[in-house]
Amino acid sequence: MSEPVQMLDEGALLDRVQAPDGREILDAATREVIGRAPVHTVADLDAAVDRASAAQPGWAALGHERRSELLLAAADAVEAHAEPLARLLSREQGKPLNGPNARFELGACAAWLRATAGTVLDPEVLVDDESGHAELVYKPVGVVGAIGPWNWPLMIGVWQIAPSLRMGNTVVVKPSEYTPLSVLAMVSVLNDVLPDGVLAAVSGDREVGARLAAHPGVGKVMFTGSTATGRKVIEASAGNLARLTLELGGNDAGIVLPDADPTVIAQDLFWGAFVNTGQTCAALKRLYVHDSIYEDVVAELAAVAEQTPMGPGLDEGNVLGPVQNPQQLAIVTRLVDDARARGARIVTGGGPAPELGELFYRATIVADVADGVPLVDEEQFGPVLPVIGYHDVEDAIGSANRLDVGLGASVWSGDRDRARAVADRLQAGTVWINSHGGLHPMAPFGGIKGSGYGLEFGVEGLKSVAVPQVIHG
Incomplete structure (x- = not known):
């Protein structure tokens, strides 16, 4: 069983993640200083990927049922801290607490964690007759690099984190330079219930993001952001042939x-x-x-x-x-x-x-x-x-x-x-x-043309953070 979640207010969450000598982060509405985000380096990223690589076999060995239980515990932890996280998000990103904004975003984080925990990806029987038997199964990729945006930093972060963990991968998150504190705070809350090394966040500049996309220890990169930056992610990932999910610009x-x-x-x-x-x-x-x-x-x-x-x-x-x-x-x-x-x-x-x-x-x-x-x-x-x-x-x-x-x-x-x-x-x-923009955790979501490729959510989202394996016999 996981340990009871320690309840923290907004100030305590900030104290957990900010660095005294870090980069000032301003309130989007008032332009007052909220806190100071750590400025991690490429060396910090390399160390995080090494820890994630070391933790991944044990995490995968827990099995789908136990990992799902821990995702449900993570959803509980997010809900327990929804208000301080929403307030920090509102200040850092600018979105109001009410309407389809900060509190809504925290609710979506918990909902997607729960939906992902409950999504079943069964082996698919391909052949079962006198000619033989073959089935398709899905295995973890290894370490997933998750590069997030500033507009929905927590919700999109969970879209990347939850399926990756569910399939037995470990995750290294690189938040936007504009909204690092809220992401670091949410990752800290998730880590209250997750095993050590399974999830890490590295707050750095574009050099850190480029290294994450190109890192030889990363088997999958998930990126949400502009089409121009998406092209750079593709180029950076070419050296290690990392699998990609790209949710890019839309018009x-x-x-x-x-x-x-x-x-x-x-x-x-x-x-x-x-x-x-x-x-x-x-x-x-x-x-x-x-x-x-x-x-x-x-x-x-x-x-x-x-x-x-x-x-x-x-x-x-x-x-x-x-x-x-x-x-x-x-x-x-x-x-x-x-x-x-x-x-x-x-x-x-x-x-x-x-x-x-x-x-x-x-x-x-x-x-x-x-x-x-x-x-x-x-x-x-x-x-x-x-x-x-x-x-x-x-x-x-x-x-x-x-x-x-x-x-x-x-x-x-x-x-x-x-x-x-x-x-x-x-x-x-x-x-x-007769609507626009509504999403459902079981309905796959992704773009075409310059808006990227790969699917998120539901069964297809689980497949996208796994590697297929066909077993004959």
Whole structure:
């Protein structure tokens, strides 16, 4: 049995993981210092991989049942610390406590740990007749290197950690330089119930991330982030032929068909785009609306945007927060300013909100734009949604498919069969009908084209962090 989990508040969690001489981490909303993140080196990473390699055979030998029990204990530990972790996450990442944000993210961490613990991957009988018997089984890869992003650092971290551990691998996590403290704190909580050496987090710069992708002791790399960085991960992993799961950038398109009711879909459209203040890979980032209802959809979206509270995340009334970092704010500002200069109509928002804080940008709806405008063609990754009109659904489908991304897409209609016919023609790893961005731990998730490859979640997610073996006889 695992030892009872020691209950820690936010300050105690910080004290566990921060370093007195480390790098200052600022509150995304107030720009005050939260704490100091350790700056680990390549040598620290090498030592972590060595420890993980040494621990892996014993972890695998525990068997699926015992590993699942420990994942369930890990879920309990996360739930026991959900509030202090959510508060630390809110300060570091910027997302508010409420809405589909920090508390939601901690709930998802526990839910995915439990779902992964309960997912069964049985041997598959391939041949069983007079010619012989053969079955397919899955074995651990060894050490998994998990390189995480700053937008959903804890939830995506669990997406990488949970299946890897479930299949008998050990894991070395490299969190984003923007959100290391919350990840280090969550790993510390998980390690209260896991055996020594099974899970480690190394907080360092890009050199450390590059070494993790290229490390000869790592058999699998899981990366979530930009397409440009994903290409570098591929290059770095070539030397050791590490297996890869890459969840890269998206510029998800939504198509609103003429029979949709703007008043019915407006809230779901808004949150499909503005979840986590628009800083989500599979958020709705360009919306194509039939010209017969175009102005109504634009007006309804603007009304929702204007009524949705934005501000510091620890204020219980807010559900939209800041852009997480100055570099991303500069991208958002550039794209909106460029669209304005090209004649786009800024329906609401369109600029910073300095009265809220340095990194706040108003929820923005942009109309009268077209394909080819950078705001449409590039991933804005912030609180902005361009709305593009169309007349012929064939043109909308062509527009949705024309970019070299394919993470998610959505179709909005009062006629499900009609929506399904359009959905079948969209080039994306996931297509939603009358919603956007919702995920389920048993439904595989992954991108196509420039949005990466490999699947996460469910049985397919377990297979992706294992090596297949066919046994004859």
